[in-house]
Amino acid sequence: MREPVEVRRQRILAAIEARGAARVSDLAAELQVSAVTVRRDVEELAREGRLRRGHGVVRSALAAQELPAATPPEGDTVAVVVPERHSYLYEALHGARAVLEAAGRRIALHIAPQVAGAERPLVERALADGAAGLLLAPRWRTRADEEGDYAWLAALGVPAVLMERRPRPGSALHAMDSVCTDHGYGAHLAVEHLVGLGHRRIVFATRDDSPTARTLRSAFAAIAEAHPLVEAWAWTLSAPEAGRDGPYTAGETAELPALLREVGATAAVLHGDVDALMLVQQLADDGVRVPHDCSVVAYDDVVAGLGTTPLTAVAPPKGDVGRAAAELLLQRLAAPRGAAGPVRRVELLPALSVRGSTRARSGAAASAG
Template sequence: MRESAETRQARIAEVVRERGVARITDLADELGVSVVTVRRDVEELAQRGEVRRGHGVARSLRPMPEEAASGNDAVAMIVPESNTYLTEAVQGAREAAEKAGLRLALHITAGHGGAEREAVRQALDDGARGLLLSPHWRTQEEADADQSWLSGLDVPAVLVERRPPRTSAIYQVDCVRTDHAYGVHLALGHLVDLGHRRIVLAARDDSPTARVIRVEFAGQTAARGLADGCRAILSSPTAGPDPLVADPRAVDLAETVAECGATAVLIHSDMDALVLVRGLQAAGISVPGRCSVVAYNDVVADMGSVPLTAVAPPKAELGRTGVDLLLRRLDMARGGLRPGATRHLELLPDLVVRASTAPPAV
């Protein structure tokens, strides 16, 4: 006679309590039922607060022996200072960690070289058992310099809004980032559909995200046959790889728009966008009457005198997904299981249309 769901779930809960972590497929084999049935049972047990669900595993609510010894079941998230873009990612990661019963410790790094390495050392000294990392990487040289020590980490790590090149020593590290190529595609598609053909990019150049946006703008405008009418400038005097050195690309946006006859601007980031829109208006260039504006990031794009149309990366989802990837690694390690394939995930941004874009004036 087949045992009842109540009896089966009690057995699952007991096995998980004894082992600390149990693979769903192993439980199905031992109980002689399907994986689907065990997944459903684990879901019900998790809802009742008897176990925790993991990626392909069920985990005990009680700390594992090594956790009990330290009194800590924590992971750390390391992000650059003054990066409002990642604030929502941090919140998303915090919510996901708390839901999984983990404490998320936040470490803020300064802009000088070696800051991330110092923060990682501190996080590990504090007992972090896994890491979510968003290094500055103002230049590709900085990213290359971090490869050796990052590849030597002895705890699971996930890169958030960063992805190393295939030739990198850390290419086999899990990562999640926004598909910024698609974000540029959304912005250009919206402006072109409105009738714009001369578009200026005013962008930062101090992060992997900024570099992708600049490269994609050049490639995508060329593919659309618009390259001759489109220019790229720096969105702020301090938006280059070295914020302490004057960058010649930081020219006046209003002058650039007037000089090349542009009717639209894509600005990264939207903090810079709010400043540059005021500069356009002060120069007598109305938004969107004379010049449409699309911001990139959508952190505060809706808070200006003219709410800005913006590319909106899934910032909170980046943090949640990063924690999910990290939990998968931690679950496997706890159960003595093989770690499985590395995952590189890209999440698609949205375009939020507001009052700053319109067809070009005739």
């Protein structure tokens, strides 16, 4: 199945930002496409200023950026720690970058590999190198991973802000600044949009391997269970590799087209975009037309609008999360020690982008909502 162009380019960016630089031939082998295709993608990404290219080599725009004539004074560095291969959080990173660079702060980017506990050694290295503050987005695939990081994060000793991560109430990390999307409101937007179009049976498919995914799963279940107009609903993993916390029931790992038939659903909400785009293709192979037979809403809106059928999607304010986190960190760094004020939890609302993958249910009188 051919991968969408923007998804492939996001994978190229993730690979470059994780390594700093890579050869075109190595990227082509990794992505299982031709070198010509990679060169074309690289040229477009370089034109957009998202990476730098040389003779056969591609470099990160962040790593390749020239330093100012004068090296920033000691203590002006902000370390940013994000997971590898996470295009959603890379958008937050670019939002933070704009704010920090405008303030004259040097950025030290650290990419955490996909293993439990990968962030701690990166943070320790950043602090040893003299980082004055931290912006953090730990992967936290499981709740155990999350809780295992609480104690050492609470004892950092420098200003730090979590991006798209919300410490659990009463935990050792409860008193840490954070900037997060209100994903519960995002779930509400998706459900109300579909119910307003007359859909009464809905399938929800999310990942289950990040705090965002777990929040969405819980929010969709609570909203659907309490909604007076939702007659039936079911939840399943959006992809076989999307969960780590199992065990799951057979229904919670069911193939989406089969689950839609079982529930009699006329709509589906998926986290995230790629899984939603692939569902549309699977449904087309089964003779199910989107949106005529089934409406589909994606959650993330990174590449949702690029499908053959552009997907209606909930769009978290990814860049704004990074910008708000960086602004909050700068306030902490500028305040006298011990006078930074109360802990802040900033919550930003997502928006719904309505496109061609949803429509009023055939034969139903949809409300104006």
